[in-house]
Amino acid sequence: MHKFLLAGVSVIALSLSAVQAQELKYPKGEGAFSWDALQTFADAHKDLSGQKLTVWGPWREGGDQEQFLTVLAYFEDATGIDVEYGSSENYEQQAQIDAAAGSSANITILPQPGLLADMASKGYLVPLGDDMKARVEAEHAAGSSFVGLGTYNDKAGAPTFYAVPYKSDLKSLVWYSPDNFADAGYTVPETMEDLLALTDKMVADGKTPWCIGLGSGGATGWPATDWVEDMMLRTQPADTYDKWVS
Template structure:
């Protein structure tokens, strides 16, 4: 989920100058024709502040439609990050964010009404589109590919590639292996941030003994209801079974109901389906299924629950005035490993796919893969909650202490990073039965075996 959805280090922060060759290039100085360029000045003269945009050419009067699952608070920053591109090129970016993105995008593509650009939160969805609608999506432009080669780790390019063709450039990155808590309330109660999984369970038991409810959770998300629970399972698989088994699970080299996955679901259930542990400030276990993921962590502020597992982007959901800092109202700690010295990290992100090869579409796709956009997005995200795997971003442009933490985890040599499994699986599973069966697991108390057997049965034959 984009809202999900990191594997390469945003903490690697060399500022790199980008030279794109896309679009109408400025004529040479010996061309005396006084035409107007993308900067709104006579050709050869670059408007101050538009130097990084001059190579996109004059896109005046051109429009690019963008469809994405990034909505509400995050949408404001997204749209603002395009302002300079629009000012300097003359293009208009028409942004549409939707909570029904996953369900509606395929409908639009199938009906011939695809957007120019879509931000795909699942590489599995990209694969589905390429395989089912190959004539509706276009390969990434050479300029986009050059930016990805320069600013991203190879693994990111692989996630945007189907077969031998590169389609979709990475956009933002999500760090999912975090647990939100209140530093002040932990201090008052005498609890310490856990360094191991066993420590975390011990603290949970102590909170229960002290009369509290340690965990709160919510998995309601419109048409995407269930995805937060899949993140839980994926994080546990990485920790209980290890990255090699995780990779085999994602690629279906082992079945979805393999004993290793059964064990992982049980470990997650020891928290999420434990009536003593959940759902603090909200209700019983079943209330998790009907609680909006955006609201699920808020009881921490009132001391009604103590811990909430959620990604870095949950930072944007705390009410205005909440201090997100190590000594503030809320902060997050790394979801500990179950054993060993490695740091398993679950990540996600969005990928920019194009459905039209018009020059202005190619230009905008290339821009979004550049260090120019990454730094602009970091600057305008003043409230924090956004990180990227683009190594051209200046870490000083990242807004908050927590964003710095996310970057440090990404850059830790001990981190073993894997992309969100449901985002990599075939759409029938990753955004289908995996989501829906997690709802059944919580709301209907469906057994671990029945849930995993049902998901395995849905895996496409080829």
């Protein structure tokens, strides 16, 4: 299963801390890159200098935040737009609070389609329009699926395109130590029955077979939904899954 981060467009700008100016990680025109796309983008958006854009997202520290700020730096360089990025430990809850107060960021990045659906039904999101919808369909191999993932019922109940995928992560992988398996005489299971049997054997051997991180501030527990969804799709008909998530 893939986990998607969807960029939904909110209603009113939120006052955030400005992203500190930083040098471009890779000087333009250098390195093993093609800079044509960036130049084309810059040429098409060169009249935006001085405008401001606020973004609210999940990345607060470490490599993920650094990578995102790198993307914003090139966006600022290409457009002249001043981008203000903000986040918090409970950023999903804060996004809902700000939306209800009418003080949302211009763009909010959320990993929960269900939350976007709720915000759309309350009239908190701004439609992206048919042009953006057509662009997503044309530029992505899974374009129609991405459009479906970003389409939610508006306040009147009409299906409306609100969000585009910014990032997609492959989830539901099981990592193990080959050395530990070899030392214990375990073999890699190939079926669900084998996996359950191995789990029971590890417990009988006094080991802890599973470990998963579920901490996420006020949203603690959501990583487990990836596994529940994956198991549902593998063991139940698609309509059962649809009923469960609707």
